[in-house]
Amino acid sequence: MEPVTSAAAVGGSPVDGLLATASIVLSLLVAAWALVSTLRHRAPDRVQLIGLAVLELALLALTVLALVALAGGDRPGEPGAFFGYLVTLLCLPPLAAVLARMEPTRWGSAIVCAVCLVLPVVVVRLQQTWAVLGG
Numbered sequence: 468m469e470p471v472t473s474a475a476a477v478g479g480s481p482v483d484g485l486l487a488t489a490s491i492v493l494s495l496l497v498a499a500w501a502l503v504s505t506l507r508h509r510a511p512d513r514v515q516l517i518g519l520a521v522l523e524l525a526l527l528a529l530t531v532l533a534l535v536a537l538a539g540g541d542r543p544g545e546p547g548a549f550f551g552y553l554v555t556l557l558c559l560p561p562l563a564a565v566l567a568r569m570e571p572t573r574w575g576s577a578i579v580c581a582v583c584l585v586l587p588v589v590v591v592r593l594q595q596t597w598a599v600l601g602g
Contacts, residue, residue: 480543480597481536482529487594490525491587497522498583504576511567511575519579522586523560529590530557533597549596556589 497518504512530553543549563582567575 480594481532481541482590482597483594486525486529486532487590490522490529491590493518493522493525494583494586494590498580501576501580501583505573505580508573509576510571510573511579515567515576515579516564519560519564519583522583523557526556526560526586533593543597545596549593552589552593552596556586556593559586559589 497515500518501511501515504510504515533549533553537543559582563579566578569575570578
């Protein structure tokens with residue numbers, strides 16, 4: 468038998484860990500801030516947009532980890548779903564920022580809130596699609 472050296476065998480999938488947890492927490496913090504702005508009838512502010520930018524950077528780093536693992540020979544359990552979730556994950560924060568800027572009312576803040584509540588679900592699904600066959 469040859470030794471197993473995949474990321475799944477060593478410590479889980481490359482999309483599971485501190486960076487994924489930080490992305491989820493950051494997304495929920497931005498969602499909470501956007502919800503407060505929505506309830507106060509405020510348009511999206513600079514804090515929300517900066518939060519989306521920082522969140523996008525964290526998601527880009529998560530994507531790089533996944534691509535490095537793929538280059539190293541690891542494979543997700545459901546490749547089609549995995550890449551679909553990965554593309555969705557990267558596209559949602561910029562889309563939220565654009566739509567929020569186009570809607571300079573409280574509904575722009577509601578858009579940011581909704582997208583930031585969807586992102587943790589997408590991160591978890593990304594982890595699940597990697598782990599289906601053990602990575």
